[in-house]
Amino acid sequence: MIEVAGLTKDYGGTRAVDGLSFTVPAGAVTGFLGPNGAGKSSTMRMILGLDRPTRGTARIGGRRYRDFAAPMREVGALLDTEAVPPGMTARAHLEWLALAGGLPKGRVRASLDAVGLGAVARRKVRQLSLGMRQRLGIAAALLGDPGTLILDEPVNGLDPEGVRWIRTLMRGLAAEGRTVLVSSHLMSEMAETADRVVVIGRGRLIAETGIDELTRHGAGGRVRVAGPTPAPLAAVLGDAGFAVEWAPGGAALLVSGAEPAEVGGLAAHYGITLHELVQERPSLEDVFMDLTRDSTEHAFAATGGAPSEQRQSTAGRGPR
Ligand SMILES: Nc1ncnc2c1ncn2[C@@H]1O[C@H](COP(=O)(O)OP(=O)(O)OP(=O)(O)O)[C@@H](O)[C@H]1O
Numbered sequence: 658m659i660e661v662a663g664l665t666k667d668y669g670g671t672r673a674v675d676g677l678s679f680t681v682p683a684g685a686v687t688g689f690l691g692p693n694g695a696g697k698s699s700t701m702r703m704i705l706g707l708d709r710p711t712r713g714t715a716r717i718g719g720r721r722y723r724d725f726a727a728p729m730r731e732v733g734a735l736l737d738t739e740a741v742p743p744g745m746t747a748r749a750h751l752e753w754l755a756l757a758g759g760l761p762k763g764r765v766r767a768s769l770d771a772v773g774l775g776a777v778a779r780r781k782v783r784q785l786s787l788g789m790r791q792r793l794g795i796a797a798a799l800l801g802d803p804g805t806l807i808l809d810e811p812v813n814g815l816d817p818e819g820v821r822w823i824r825t826l827m828r829g830l831a832a833e834g835r836t837v838l839v840s841s842h843l844m845s846e847m848a849e850t851a852d853r854v855v856v857i858g859r860g861r862l863i864a865e866t867g868i869d870e871l872t873r874h875g876a877g878g879r880v881r882v883a884g885p886t887p888a889p890l891a892a893v894l895g896d897a898g899f900a901v902e903w904a905p906g907g908a909a910l911l912v913s914g915a916e917p918a919e920v921g922g923l924a925a926h927y928g929i930t931l932h933e934l935v936q937e938r939p940s941l942e943d944v945f946m947d948l949t950r951d952s953t954e955h956a957f958a959a960t961g962g963a964p965s966e967q968r969q970s971t972a973g974r975g976p977r
Pocket residue numbers: 668671672673691692693694695696697698699700842955956957964965966967968969
């Protein structure tokens with residue numbers, strides 16, 4: 658389990674993360690969502706001990722990353738796939754990481770096979786496609802067979818087959834009881850992958866919820882109802898306090914803030930015949946846009962003034 662409590666990060670005058678608290682349970686895929694610049698990477702970097710929080714704590718299994726004796730066996734991370742030296746072969750890169758992390762050499766073959774790169778293990782990194790490099794980054798994350806995985810935008814650059822592959826991989830890792838935190842700025846990517854989502858905007862928590870609850874309670878959910886006598890139905894629903902509007906074309910009514918059972922119950926009470934009674938759920942993308950509408954600016958001033966720290970590459974500095 659990952660626990661983030663009151664996490665705050667100021668880069669000079671820019672507050673990238675602002676009092677953020679959430680938990681990431683084991684045995685599930687948790688999507689970490691937010692518009693560009695929301696603070697996802699900064700948060701992940703702090704969880705991984707690559708950046709020091711201005712305030713607050715981030716713990717993995719109750720401990721800070723820097724307190725792990727063998728961090729690669731505890732946490733695997735994918736942060737920046739451009740960080741791998743281009744002249745190294747895929748295998749040599751992983752062998753070097755395994756050596757640095759005190760891991761048995763056998764883990765290199767196991768990780769290459771887990772990501773389907775066994776056949777290209779002897780190719781130089783510069784000869785690998787973007788998708789293959791992304792897989793190599795994931796192989797590096799899996800090297801220590803860790804219980805926790807932190808993946809920053811892992812589907813970037815993958816083709817549809819690659820996207821499906823990584824979804825299956827993440828679901829499999831969670832099913833084995835691991836903790837999986839995966840960031841994205843696209844809600845649609847998470848819909849079929851994540852069990853839960855943590856949504857942030859401008860460094861602050863917007864929502865922490867199961868993916869099902871998100872659409873159930875998301876703004877825009879409504880009931881579509883139709884029958885041979887819509888006008889009296891509209892009057893009855895309006896009297897009951899629901900917001901009612903005509904669907905485009907006028908063939909049905911759209912009732913906001915109501916459950917189908919309430920609409921059906923009212924219609925039955927007044928003897929109004931119904932031909933259609935459907936719960937319309939907003940798409941996850943709709944919910945996400947709605948939640949983050951006010952948070953799409955990339956940063957905001959914490960103390961005024963320009964950022965003083967330069968944005969650094971995460972090159973070669975994963976969980977190793
Ligand atoms: N080292 C740094 N120095 C100065 N500002 C930084 C640094 N790292 C991040 N920031 C700023 O903090 C804010 C949050 O950035 P961060 O990369 O964490 O967001 P993100 O949600 O990961 O965005 P994206 O989806 O675009 O990667 C941004 O305004 C960014 O410019």
